[in-house]
Amino acid sequence: MSGTLSMPRAAGAWLPRLAWAALAYNVLVILWGAVVRITGAGAGCGDHWPLCNGVVLPQSPELHTVIEFSHRLTSGLSGLLAIGLVALAFQTTPKGHPARFGALLSLGLIILEGLVGGVQVLLGLTADSTDPARGFVQGVHLANTFLLLGALLLTALWASGAPRLRLRAQGLVGAWSGVGLLLLLLLGMAGAVTALGDLLFLPADGSTPLATVKRDFGPAAGLIENLRVVHPMLAVMTSAFLVWLGTFLRRERPGTEVHRWSGALWALIGAQMVAGFANVALKAPGWMQLTHLLLACALWLVTALLVFHALTGLRVRPAAGRA
Structure with a gap:
């Protein structure tokens, strides 16, 4: 270290x-x-x-x-x-x-x-x-x-x-960590657009999520409505990548902090996925939107902590003479 x-x-x-x-x-x-x-x-x-x-x-x-x-x-x-x-x-x-x-x-x-x-x-x-x-x-x-x-x-x-923080000569650890942070940044931006769409266009009736998606792509729908579907799709892809990233960093930069924050990352991903589904099912009430945003901030910070400790840690190499 x-x-x-x-x-x-x-x-x-x-x-x-x-x-x-x-x-x-x-x-x-x-x-x-x-x-x-x-x-x-x-x-x-x-x-x-x-x-x-x-x-x-x-x-x-x-x-x-x-x-x-x-x-x-x-x-x-x-x-x-x-x-x-x-x-x-x-x-x-x-x-x-x-x-x-x-x-x-x-x-x-x-x-x-x-x-x-x-x-x-x-x-x-x-x-x-x-x-x-x-x-x-x-x-x-x-x-x-x-x-x-x-x-x-x-x-x-x-x-x-x-x-x-040393960024040079980090190899795949640096590259994949950068991809993870970029995906989270894009996910947050898409989430901001979706939250705005929920505020402006979410119907007050008992429409199903599928009916809402169809309306978002109807002839009268605007750009903000069209973009609402991007966030959940990006959330699934980003979550899967971050789960893999935690495993990858544990292998490449093993250490107490990397293990701790990768575990926290996985827990937050699970919590955020539950919150996302609940937000859709409950039609985005204010308290649920705040919970979703708080978890998003926590997820960003925990990912940043994981990446920081991975980039400031030294790779553990096999001892001489070992396979």
Whole structure:
């Protein structure tokens, strides 16, 4: 195993705490963002951004305004946490420490997250909008969200003394790990489009899933409806690949952490598949969508942890003279 990184005692006490706290907090912000979508409160501040209905602090706001404005406030606090993370990383770690890079990357992705959200509001791609561009923006938003969580995770690991991430000369371990992460990223983007389609087009009657699929490809269906079927198909393919990836990494990079996180990955895949079927069967109630999203975030983070420990571990080679 690669050597761990040393840092001043003060950083060992505060930098990892802030990094892990920022990661957990951003998961909560993501879930609250889903509440904004589910409740249709995305237009609660009108088409104004970063102001809310043209003012800094809305007066006598309605419920949708409260929901949207609170999401903006919690997102703003994410930015402040990221700035604090950068400042603390540069104050307490030596030049060239990877935690500095992780903190800067996290801040950049949080800024991009805010800009994507702002574009969505300014273009009116909120509330009941069925513009196909809304599906594209939702997918980009989710991809950036996953990348942000990954950056915060790396920052927390490096701040805690984990080794640098080496990407060169990783062979098939690096290649297949990259494929797994890319598939998860695409799955999340497709899931964001499907969740949007469920919000806008899911019938309130007792239609069967097959009837819903037929309607999604009917003459009156739009692009967002057409794309809803991609997510479950991609979910099955990605799940099968990740199950294999866990087995592959256990063989190629055996170690305690790889075994631990591959086991966690398999458990989460099972839980997410059950949640996905339940979401369809129950016609995507809000609480089930939040559960599905939380499991998706956990699945992304656990896969990232598995890949990180596989890439920072050394291959165990047979002793000389053995077959």
